[in-house]
Amino acid sequence: MERYQIRFFYDWGCGWPFWSGNDAATVKFPEYCIDPKKLGLSEKTCERIDALGVWHDTALNWNYPPDPSPWRQEECDRFNAAVDDLVETIRAELGEEYELLDQQSRFQEDPDLDRYLADPQNFRR
Numbered sequence: 001m002e003r004y005q006i007r008f009f010y011d012w013g014c015g016w017p018f019w020s021g022n023d024a025a026t027v028k029f030p031e032y033c034i035d036p037k038k039l040g041l042s043e044k045t046c047e048r049i050d051a052l053g054v055w056h057d058t059a060l061n062w063n064y065p066p067d068p069s070p071w072r073q074e075e076c077d078r079f080n081a082a083v084d085d086l087v088e089t090i091r092a093e094l095g096e097e098y099e100l101l102d103q104q105s106r107f108q109e110d111p112d113l114d115r116y117l118a119d120p121q122n123f124r125r
Contacts, residue, residue, distance in 0.1 A: 004028055006039070006094070008087060009103040012060055015053035021101050041093050048086055055079060059107055067123060068110035076107035 005021030011033075018034035020026040029038060036046045059079070061067045071079070087102045094100060110116075116123045 003097060003099045005099045005101055006034065007101045007103050008090070009105070010053055010056040012057060012065075015050055017049065017053065017104065021099070039094060039098075041090065045086075045089055045093055048089070052079075052082055052086060055082075063120075066125075067120070068113040068116045069107065070113075071107060071109060072113070073109040076109055080106045 002022070002024045004025040006025055007019040007021040008017050009019070010017045014033055016033045016036060018029075018036060018039065019032075020029055020034065036049050041049070056079070059069045059071050059076075061069060083102075083104050083106070087100065087104075091098075091100050112123075112125065
């Protein structure tokens with residue numbers, strides 16, 4: 001039997017990080033973005049998924065997305081570690097029937113952040 005491939009990554013403004021990764025998963029989960037409860041994940045894990053999605057969205061400069069993220073490296077590192085831990089938990093809860101593909105980008109502080117913060121109105125890359 002083919003395993004269900006589930007792609008894991010947060011997209012801006014979409015709280016759930018699950019997307020079908022193969023035909024078997026698309027047939028079982030025809031929706032665009034998969035509700036974690038439909039994957040049979042625990043309530044505690046679903047709460048962590050939601051919280052991480054909210055946190056993820058604070059990494060984007062919503063005033064003008066091409067400008068630097070407001071996150072310093074320390075926050076990037078905390079977020080990246082939380083993603084790693086969550087992925088391990090999800091894999092353990094999903095079991096052998098699923099293959100979780102970790103496609104979440106890991107964040108790094110934008111090298112232009114200080115320049116941006118000094119003069120956001122006139123900032124240009």
